[in-house]
Amino acid sequence: MVVERHDLDGPDGLDALLEFTRRTWTAVSRWHVGDIAWTFGQFNGPAPGTRTSMWREHGRTLAAITAYGAERQDGAVLTFHADQARPDAADTALTWAKTAYPHMAVGILETEHHLGAALARAGLRTDPGDDGPFFLAHRVTLDGTLPPPKPAGYLVRPVHGRDEIPRRAALHRAIWAPSSVTDERYRTMAARPPYRPEFDTVVEDPGGELVAYCLGWYDEANRAGLLEPIGTLARHRRRGLARAAILATLHAFREAGGDTAIVHARGDDGYPIPRAVYPTAGFTPFARTRVYR
Missing domain, CATH: 3.40.630.30 (Gcn5-related N-acetyltransferase (GNAT))
Structure with a gap:
């Protein structure tokens, strides 16, 4: 099966991103439809200073990455989400991201084990001793x-x-x-x-x-x-x-x-x-x- 990349560019893409987030949400997920609506809904598409790419198969979104600050010298900060049932789509998305953003930092919730596994397969690592700013899920x-x-x-x-x-x-x-x-x-x-x-x-x-x-x-x-x-x-x-x-x-x-x-x-x-x-x-x-x- 061919998984193709599309950049978020307007209302239709936003609808697809919301559907993907809703369909793949679990009680331990970082992203909820409200996060997507708040971040992108004000613009009916991509937010200024961001680039969101989605990987689809027959119109069905399987993975998504949003990059913030791609122009920064210390690298882009990325959010990453993927369908738990399709690790191949996660791997495809991260292979592209490593080329597009060579100095990237990717934040996920520690309970999203399938995303952590995909990041590890892509050669990324987390620092357990990192006490910098972080978010706590309640x-x-x-x-x-x-x-x-x-x-x-x-x-x-x-x-x-x-x-x-x-x-x-x-x-x-x-x-x-x-x-x-x-x-x-x-x-x-x-x-x-x-x-x-x-x-x-x-x-x-x-x-x-x-x-x-x-x-x-x-x-x-x-x-x-x-x-x-x-x-x-x-x-x-x-x-x-x-x-x-x-x-x-x-x-x-x-x-x-x-x-x-x-x-x-x-x-x-x-x-x-x-x-x-x-x-x-x-x-x-x-x-x-x-x-x-």
Whole structure:
């Protein structure tokens, strides 16, 4: 069988990437449809500064690689995903990548054993002693033990449809300044699946200002939700508002039929806040990312 490479170039390619991610997702996977929608949905195709290649057979995607910073002197940073049932496609993708990005670093979740095996076959290795920045995967079971979100004096609610997108995008920019998220980019992302406003939770102060949020993404096929991203305005922090937004989003997942939710956050000592926040909402860490070079 011939596996051919195609670069992500528009909405059709994005649909194929989302289908591939949904079809191959497992409870120990790094990438969820929400990651793809957040990264590429604002552009309806490739994100600026990235190149995404997909390997297909008869129109069915079997592997994908996204390269960030290919022009950097120290090499590109790659994300890599492949169908567990087709190690040949993983090998084909990595053979191409070694030529396209000779000094690459590839990050995967340590539980993605089939990807680690493919990287090892390609001659890449990980440093077990690497204590640099890494991401820690957390998950929570969506059952009756979820506490209700009750921040005193604040209203926790979903976004009021697409009409509220300018306020919602402005909140993101205020929290994460400088940010490239424009009203138009947010509107583009919200115009297509898997975005749904009932999973886009905001926190409103007594004066009606939006001050915190949690953006949720729900994969109906796998009954799994993802949180990405989350934030609170600096002057409203340390009041439990992010936790309240997270809990409200988890309840929305559960009401939609979800049975699990995941979040990937920094786990190293350089950014310790997420390690303290997510366990308070019921999340348990289960794996970290590893970098192969």
